[in-house]
Amino acid sequence: MIELSDITKTYGEGQEAYTALKGISFTIREGEFVSIMGPSGSGKSTLMHIIGCLDTPSSGTYVLEDRDVSTMTDDELAEVRKDKIGFVFQAFNLLPRTTVLRNVMLPLVYANVPEEERERRARAALVSAGLSEDHFSHLSNQLSGGQIQRVAIARALVNDPALILADEPTGNLDSKTSLVVLGTLQKLNRAHGRTIVLITHEPDIAEHADRLIRLRDGRVVADEKNPTPRDATQETKLYDGTDESVTNKLS
Amino acid sequence: MTTNDLVDETYAALSANKVRSGLTILGIVIGIASVIALTAIGQGAQNTISNSINSLGSNLLEVMPGAARTFGFGASGGRGSAKSLTPSDEIAIAGVSNVSLVSGEYAARYQIAVAGANTNTTVDGVNGSYATIRNITMAQGSFLNDVESQSLQKVAVIGSTVATDLWGPNATSTNLVGDKIRINNLLFTVIGLMSTKGGSGFGSQDNEVFIPLGTALQYFAGEGNQYLSTIDIQAASQQSMTQVQNDVTALLLSRHGISDPTKADFSILNQQDLVSAASSVTSTFTTLLAAVAGISLIVGGIGIMNMMLTNVTERMREIGLRKAIGATRADINTQFLAEAVALTFIGGTIGVALGWGASYLVTATGVVTAQVTSQSVLLAFGVSAAIGIVFGWYPARRAAALNPIDALRYE
Ligand SMILES: Nc1ncnc2c1ncn2[C@@H]1O[C@H](COP(=O)(O)OP(=O)(O)O)[C@@H](O)[C@H]1O
Ligand SMILES: [Mg+2]
Numbered sequence: 001m002i003e004l005s006d007i008t009k010t011y012g013e014g015q016e017a018y019t020a021l022k023g024i025s026f027t028i029r030e031g032e033f034v035s036i037m038g039p040s041g042s043g044k045s046t047l048m049h050i051i052g053c054l055d056t057p058s059s060g061t062y063v064l065e066d067r068d069v070s071t072m073t074d075d076e077l078a079e080v081r082k083d084k085i086g087f088v089f090q091a092f093n094l095l096p097r098t099t100v101l102r103n104v105m106l107p108l109v110y111a112n113v114p115e116e117e118r119e120r121r122a123r124a125a126l127v128s129a130g131l132s133e134d135h136f137s138h139l140s141n142q143l144s145g146g147q148i149q150r151v152a153i154a155r156a157l158v159n160d161p162a163l164i165l166a167d168e169p170t171g172n173l174d175s176k177t178s179l180v181v182l183g184t185l186q187k188l189n190r191a192h193g194r195t196i197v198l199i200t201h202e203p204d205i206a207e208h209a210d211r212l213i214r215l216r217d218g219r220v221v222a223d224e225k226n227p228t229p230r231d232a233t234q235e236t237k238l239y240d241g242t243d244e245s246v247t248n249k250l251s
Numbered sequence: 252m253t254t255n256d257l258v259d260e261t262y263a264a265l266s267a268n269k270v271r272s273g274l275t276i277l278g279i280v281i282g283i284a285s286v287i288a289l290t291a292i293g294q295g296a297q298n299t300i301s302n303s304i305n306s307l308g309s310n311l312l313e314v315m316p317g318a319a320r321t322f323g324f325g326a327s328g329g330r331g332s333a334k335s336l337t338p339s340d341e342i343a344i345a346g347v348s349n350v351s352l353v354s355g356e357y358a359a360r361y362q363i364a365v366a367g368a369n370t371n372t373t374v375d376g377v378n379g380s381y382a383t384i385r386n387i388t389m390a391q392g393s394f395l396n397d398v399e400s401q402s403l404q405k406v407a408v409i410g411s412t413v414a415t416d417l418w419g420p421n422a423t424s425t426n427l428v429g430d431k432i433r434i435n436n437l438l439f440t441v442i443g444l445m446s447t448k449g450g451s452g453f454g455s456q457d458n459e460v461f462i463p464l465g466t467a468l469q470y471f472a473g474e475g476n477q478y479l480s481t482i483d484i485q486a487a488s489q490q491s492m493t494q495v496q497n498d499v500t501a502l503l504l505s506r507h508g509i510s511d512p513t514k515a516d517f518s519i520l521n522q523q524d525l526v527s528a529a530s531s532v533t534s535t536f537t538t539l540l541a542a543v544a545g546i547s548l549i550v551g552g553i554g555i556m557n558m559m560l561t562n563v564t565e566r567m568r569e570i571g572l573r574k575a576i577g578a579t580r581a582d583i584n585t586q587f588l589a590e591a592v593a594l595t596f597i598g599g600t601i602g603v604a605l606g607w608g609a610s611y612l613v614t615a616t617g618v619v620t621a622q623v624t625s626q627s628v629l630l631a632f633g634v635s636a637a638i639g640i641v642f643g644w645y646p647a648r649r650a651a652a653l654n655p656i657d658a659l660r661y662e
Contacts, residue, residue, distance in 0.1 A: 049656050052575070054574075054575060054655045054656050054659075055654075055656055074580060075579050075580060075581075078574065078577060078578065078579040078580070079577075079579070081574075081575060081576065081577050082576070082577025083577075086576075087575050087576065089572075089575075089659065092568045092572065092659070093572070095569060095572070096267075096569075097263070097267055098263065106573070106576060107576045107577050109252055109256050110252060110573075110576065110577040110578050110579075110582060111577060112252070112253075115253070115255070155576065159577070
């Protein structure tokens with residue numbers, strides 16, 4: 001579904017030029033849960049921007065669902081993002097002073113989905129992301145960090161995208177809440193067959209995925225199956241002082 | 252994105268920072284309100300002036316003795332000071348084609364007295380046709396007629412100011428017909444009181460006394476001094492005024508034996524010229540007012556631009572997020588443009604209401620009857636929407652052109 005061949009990305013020109021990606025090639029099939037890992041500055045976000053069609057590579061080709069997106073214009077890329085990709089960012093995922101429902105419906109607004117259908121789909125996505133109904137009409141600034149990330153996951157889901165891209169989605173969360181968010185992603189992958197690319201610099205977060213791609217200095221240094229992915233739901237249960245309400249929502 | 256979504260988004264964005272939106276709107280309100288109020292005042296002044304010129308009479312030409320004078324400027328010999336127009340000139344003018352009415356005037360200031368009061372004012376000897384030529388209407392009694400003039404009767408028609416000067420403030424509500432007044436010590440009988448015309452400008456007749464022209468020439472002008480101070484002519488139609496003016500000029504030149512028109516011993520004032528001169532002055536005045544108001548509107552527009560640019564910077568991450576989840580350039584552009592247009596449209600609506608109110612206040616002071624025209628309201632709306640588009644265009648374009656990655660990264 002995703003085919004990257006010899007992707008490079010160079011920022012700046014001449015003396016100032018900095019090559020953040022130095023020839024990246026790999027393939028991700030539908031239904032995979034892949035983690036892209038690497039230390040800070042290794043080019044993870046740069047790669048994610050290219051996979052997410054937020055940016056185009058300096059050279060190389062990127063084929064997403066049989067379409068070459070590496071040479072598309074801004075507006076063509078916007079169309080691809082709208083239809084194919086759902087994003088979960090580390091921070092600033094939601095519009096401030098806007099309700100949870102409205103936030104989740106936003107991609108549908110840009111996709112010209114009829115108004116009657118938007119709310120139904122947004123509610124369904126929020127349920128899949130494990131947010132309880134009481135929070136649907138809360139304003140985004142009334143939510144906790146974990147809830148915000150789950151709303152963001154719901155928004156990433158609502159358009160029924162081919163791919164969910166999460167860039168350090170647990171970067172701002174404590175470890176217990178991180179597990180809840182990881183559990184949500186795992187459930188979406190296992191139970192609903194969603195293709196998920198998780199970007200992180202933390203090995204214990206990355207180990208929840210079925211496949212690990214390691215980056216260093218803009219190159220892939222390892223690409224291997226994870227024979228024993230960690231199970232976030234189990235870990236949450238084992239967590240000291242288990243929060244019943246959290247586990248209930250996940251099961 | 253439907254129109255409904257756009258309205259929702261715009262409302263949410265503008266209400267997020269109410270004080271800032273309010274102040275920005277205020278700039279437009281002031282601009283639009285001043286455009287409406289000042290053009291209303293200009294339009295009102297224009298109407299007042301042209302009404303007062305029209306109240307002089309219709310299709311009016313005035314022949315005056317003395318050399319031609321420039322309208323509004325130049326030295327003037329004063330009405331009636333030169334002696335060149337005679338009663339026989341008046342009779343000759345009546346024969347010119349398209350002249351419907353003619354009245355000579357002999358005017359001078361005299362002391363008017365009744366028992367216990369007196370006043371000094373213009374006494375004007377005229378023919379019966381003068382009432383029609385100069386649009387005079389009567390509050391009491393009737394105007395003069397030509398029989399009274401021929402038989403040199405000592406009768407008088409008075410203006411309302413004269414009446415109140417002589418008999419006190421409530422005089423016009425009592426019957427004055429038949430009362431006696433002394434003009435320069437001669438006893439006259441009041442046969443009519445004219446309706447108040449109001450205004451103080453162009454030839455108000457409220458402070459005048461009219462007597463028969465024959466009587467005036469007989470008793471006041473004196474032997475060997477039978478000259479007129481003005482001849483009023485009513486042309487048959489507005490189209491014939493120029494022809495009448497030319498024919499009367501030619502007639503009088505030949506009657507006075509003058510071959511060089513620049514040496515004419517009389518001048519003709521054409522009401523039409525007066526109207527167009529006055530309206531060109533007032534429309535310049537209106538344009539000037541509108542220009543001043545327009546400047547404040549531009550300042551308001553700059554306020555919009557300033558706010559929108561601040562908005563784009565502040566909402567950089569929001570723009571990045573919207574782009575990441577599928578907003579196109581056009582979506583972002585439309586959204587920011589809609590915000591700017593909404594600001595100016597709200598400002599325009601309040602401004603029109605405020606300008607309207609201000610016009611009412613000005614009218615209430617009585618200085619001028621301000622007139623809000625539907626064109627100026629439509630124009631104000633059009634201009635405010637245009638300002639929204641013009642001043643919102645650049646910030647909206649900046650927002651739309653943002654790279655989603657840079658926008659998301661922005662701290
Ligand atoms: N817009 C940019 N201009 C110049 N250099 C950039 C830009 N974005 C990223 N870089 C550089 O590219 C390298 C990789 O950055 P990034 O992809 O953000 O790494 P990571 O997400 O793994 O921390 C870094 O050295 C960074 O400084
Ligand atoms: Mg990064």
